[in-house]
Amino acid sequence: MNAKKIHHHSIVGEQGVNFIHRIVLSMGFLWYPTGGVEAGVDGIIEIRDPTTGEVTNSVVQVQSKATTKPFQAETETGFEFRCDEKDLNYWLQGNAPVILVVSRPQSGEAYWVSVKDYFQDPGRRAARKVRFDKRRDRFDEGCGDALARLAVPKDAGLYFAPSPKEETLYSNLLRVSHFPEQLYAAQTDYRTGKDVRDKLTELDAHEDNEWFAKYKSVLSFNDLSEWPWDEICDQGTVEAFDSEEWAYSEDPDVRRDFVQLLNSCLRAKAHALGLRFSKDHGCYYFQATNDLSDFKLGYKSIVHDATRTVFRGYRKKKNPKEIAYYRHSAFEGRFKRFDDAWYLEIIPTYYFTRDGRWPDRFYEDKLTGIKQLETNQAVLGQTVMWAEYLGRDGNLLEPQYPLLRFDGLMKVELGAGIDDEAWLGRGEEGGEDGSSDGLVLFEQ
Numbered sequence: 001m002n003a004k005k006i007h008h009h010s011i012v013g014e015q016g017v018n019f020i021h022r023i024v025l026s027m028g029f030l031w032y033p034t035g036g037v038e039a040g041v042d043g044i045i046e047i048r049d050p051t052t053g054e055v056t057n058s059v060v061q062v063q064s065k066a067t068t069k070p071f072q073a074e075t076e077t078g079f080e081f082r083c084d085e086k087d088l089n090y091w092l093q094g095n096a097p098v099i100l101v102v103s104r105p106q107s108g109e110a111y112w113v114s115v116k117d118y119f120q121d122p123g124r125r126a127a128r129k130v131r132f133d134k135r136r137d138r139f140d141e142g143c144g145d146a147l148a149r150l151a152v153p154k155d156a157g158l159y160f161a162p163s164p165k166e167e168t169l170y171s172n173l174l175r176v177s178h179f180p181e182q183l184y185a186a187q188t189d190y191r192t193g194k195d196v197r198d199k200l201t202e203l204d205a206h207e208d209n210e211w212f213a214k215y216k217s218v219l220s221f222n223d224l225s226e227w228p229w230d231e232i233c234d235q236g237t238v239e240a241f242d243s244e245e246w247a248y249s250e251d252p253d254v255r256r257d258f259v260q261l262l263n264s265c266l267r268a269k270a271h272a273l274g275l276r277f278s279k280d281h282g283c284y285y286f287q288a289t290n291d292l293s294d295f296k297l298g299y300k301s302i303v304h305d306a307t308r309t310v311f312r313g314y315r316k317k318k319n320p321k322e323i324a325y326y327r328h329s330a331f332e333g334r335f336k337r338f339d340d341a342w343y344l345e346i347i348p349t350y351y352f353t354r355d356g357r358w359p360d361r362f363y364e365d366k367l368t369g370i371k372q373l374e375t376n377q378a379v380l381g382q383t384v385m386w387a388e389y390l391g392r393d394g395n396l397l398e399p400q401y402p403l404l405r406f407d408g409l410m411k412v413e414l415g416a417g418i419d420d421e422a423w424l425g426r427g428e429e430g431g432e433d434g435s436s437d438g439l440v441l442f443e444q
Contacts, residue, residue, distance in 0.1 A: 016066020288356030348382035
């Protein structure tokens with residue numbers, strides 16, 4: 001089973017809320033965290049007279065945005081923050097004042113703005129962008145008087161905007177949770193990848209896949225100072241690099257090399273999972289069973305356990321004793337970077353063979369036909385299946401592939417709800433994958 005995880009951004013978010021809490025207490029005010037599910041407000045400040053201790057029932061709502069990285073367009077004197085349209089709409093409803101606090105807790109920095117005052121300007125509202133002045137907008141103990149003036153008076157009545165109905169949608173982006181910490185580069189006298197592979201064969205060495213050769217050099221996640229690479233590479237040129245420097249480089253050539261290494265790891269991981277890669281069709285697919293019998297895969301879907309037939313033979317209509325073709329569940333995978341994370345884009349597809357191995361001669365026609373009949377539910381089901389399968393932990397008999405791991409599909413939270421019954425159809429064998437196995441697509 002996959003272990004439950006709390007990602008780094010969640011920890012940073014909680015650090016930001018706790019940082020605000022400490023500052024509010026230093027003002028002598030009260031802090032009430034919303035906790036649990038919240039639609040766009042992390043807490044409420046109640047104004048309290050620090051001298052007399054009298055609480056006023058005058059409040060300010062607070063939304064926290066914390067980071068450990070440089071702020072957007074940051075300079076020595078200021079920076080920018082772009083608000084989400086859904087958040088901004090929510091903050092501007094009701095009559096309760098809302099402040100946005102953008103912080104970097106590790107460096108003890110926090111800055112604030114009164115959302116409704118700032119976005120009275122139509123131009124600012126359209127741009128959804130706040131320009132913070134680091135000197136003027138500092139959020140610290142000295143902000144108490146300004147917050148007291150901003151707070152809703154106790155006799156004014158208080159109206160909070162209704163929480164928007166939210167819906168979780170699943171993307172086809174599978175987050176990369178682990179890749180090797182270091183990569184290695186070295187010069188070699190061998191000109192091509194084929195020359196390197198021939199030398200590895202000559203050395204009777206197990207050929208690890210996590211490398212590639214170009215311009216008489218080798219780049220690899222394997223230590224090139226160890227055997228058999230010390231027989232192939234010029235040891236005086238071996239260099240080790242922090243993989244993250246390549247992963248998040250702004251140089252497109254460096255990123256392209258890093259992606260090539262990720263793809264080599266994906267091929268090795270797929271092979272360990274019983275998948276094969278077709279260079280001609282650019283997809284990974286379930287290999288045929290030894291006796292060419294159907295193979296059903298059990299997996300954890302969005303709501304419950306499900307099954308899918310990932311390898312299946314289809315008989316000829318005119319002669320049911322003979323197999324017309326075999327269909328293999330498959331996917332195309334492309335690595336993409338968004339912000340500070342890498343993802344594998346999963347594009348579900350199919351692979352067709354005449355005997356479980358060699359491509360069917362009507363491959364393209366079959367693929368076009370099934371794509372025309374597939375529903376959104378079927379594509380969703382396949383995407384979830386592949387995400388779960390690629391993210392599986394190993395066991396004592398089949399250890400997990402160590403160099404590349406995934407932890408889940410990227411989810412998108414929407415302010416508008418979607419009818420689950422319409423979106424998640426019933427799939428094969430009580431699952432929700434929307435499989436189209438029941439369709440007879442081709443007659444031969």
